[in-house]
Amino acid sequence: MYNMKDLVLNIIAYAAQRDVDVSQLCKLSGINPGSLKNLTPTHTQLQHLWANAVHLTNDSLFGLHLGESLRATALGIVGNLVQSSATVGEALTHAAALVHLITNQCSMKIDQGKGTFKVHLLPAANPENHTAFGNHQLTELLMVIVIHELDGLMLKKIVPKSVLLPYRVIDPAEYERVFRCKPGKSVDEFSITFHQQYWNEPILTANHELQELLLKKISSLPSPKSTSSTFQTRIFNHLIANSYLGLSSLNDIAANFNMSPRTLQRKLKEEGASYQLIAEEAKRSLAEHYVSSGSFALKDISWMLGYNDLSAFSRAFKRWTGKAPVDYGA
Incomplete structure (x- = not known):
């Protein structure tokens, strides 16, 4: 089963792939590098880890790029979706219920529209558990995983109809490359909208x-x-x-x-x-x-x-x- 430890370890592993000194990253984040196997990370350590990973890689889009390189199978959730779902719609519905296994800093909701459906990522309201910076990194990571994992469920590359973020992005071209569509700005919304045709697509295991x-x-x-x-x-x-x-x-x-x-x-x-x-x-x-x-x-x-x-x-x-x-x- 997934927990915050797995997210922390994946952040560290991706930073190492990007040529970051793991010991330095851990020490700056208040994590003992010698006890990663038995780590029980705190929310504060996670937030420091996001900030230091961004700093040491000199990549302000670290969460976006981690999401692109990280398949949900590595987080232990794809097996649950495939085993318990027949269609993409069912998989997303189950995913919304499983997001808490990844983090309690964000939840997921799905709205049906006319000819579309929208996946909302909703940041937690408790300010003690997140910062705006860390929340943005985590939410972008989850949004990218949703898009890329749908490819695997359907065995085809899909393009969202739209992506909305509650801030202006610093590198629109890179966001468009990863999200596969130009991101728009909303007042307070992290969301991805897909064409309805995908909802009833059967999952190919x-x-x-x-x-x-x-x-x-x-x-x-x-x-x-x-x-x-x-x-x-x-x-x-x-x-x-x-x-x-x-x-x-x-x-x-x-x-x-x-x-x-x-x-x-x-x-x-x-x-x-x-x-x-x-x-x-x-x-x-x-x-x-x-x-x-x-x-x-x-x-x-x-x-x-x-x-x-x-x-x-x-x-x-x-x-x-x-x-x-x-x-x-x-």
């Missing part, structure tokens, strides 16, 4: 079965050949961990790491690597892993790895392994 398999086995997947290249390793791990809806593009990874594509390419070049080579290695690792499991249709694996054409995936797989997918492991 195969994609999350693939993700569950991936998360269980991720530690056994090979790292890039040059283990000394720490930045390429972080990029590789990011691609693997977020691959169940396709591999992230160079531009998306660069933005998530709060740098330009040119800077990301330069850092990789300094280590003798490139995004293209790392992406190819990630695809190969994932393809071999999924195919060898023998549990999933090749068309699903092909789609997951970004191949719209099964024949193109089969050709790539044979180039990597010397065998067609149907013959692999035989």
Whole structure:
């Protein structure tokens, strides 16, 4: 079951991926880095953690980017949604009831409209449990998770009709990239509006079965050949961990790491690597892993790895392994 400890650990893990010294982050936030396994965080520690993560990564959109890189499965809630829901509408209804497992600083409500439905994220009213800054980071994280997890439930990339925030954003283009639509300003509302057509869409569980398999086995997947290249390793791990809806593009990874594509390419070049080579290695690792499991249709694996054409995936797989997918492991 999920609790605030998991959120804290995910914040720390993402900050580490962004090259932040974990010991420094913990000490600044009043957290003993030696006792993370037995941590029982306070709300004050969480707020300090948000602030220090933003400061040390120099990323004012840290919560937004964490939400983009963090799948809800990592928070332990997707399994509950898939097991207890038949449609997207049911999943969202159950999600609204499960938000308290993630945090008591925010609740979720769903309103039906004419041709649309709206997901509201409602900040807690108790000022002792949150600050405006920390609340904004957490609420943006949850909003991004809602959008990206709907992709997995429906096995398609969806675009919200609108997103509203109760403040003017400092980087509209980056918010639009992550939310997939231009955010608007409201008086006091955090909300995402979707077309009604999505409400009764049946949930496809195969994609999350693939993700569950991936998360269980991720530690056994090979790292890039040059283990000394720490930045390429972080990029590789990011691609693997977020691959169940396709591999992230160079531009998306660069933005998530709060740098330009040119800077990301330069850092990789300094280590003798490139995004293209790392992406190819990630695809190969994932393809071999999924195919060898023998549990999933090749068309699903092909789609997951970004191949719209099964024949193109089969050709790539044979180039990597010397065998067609149907013959692999035989």
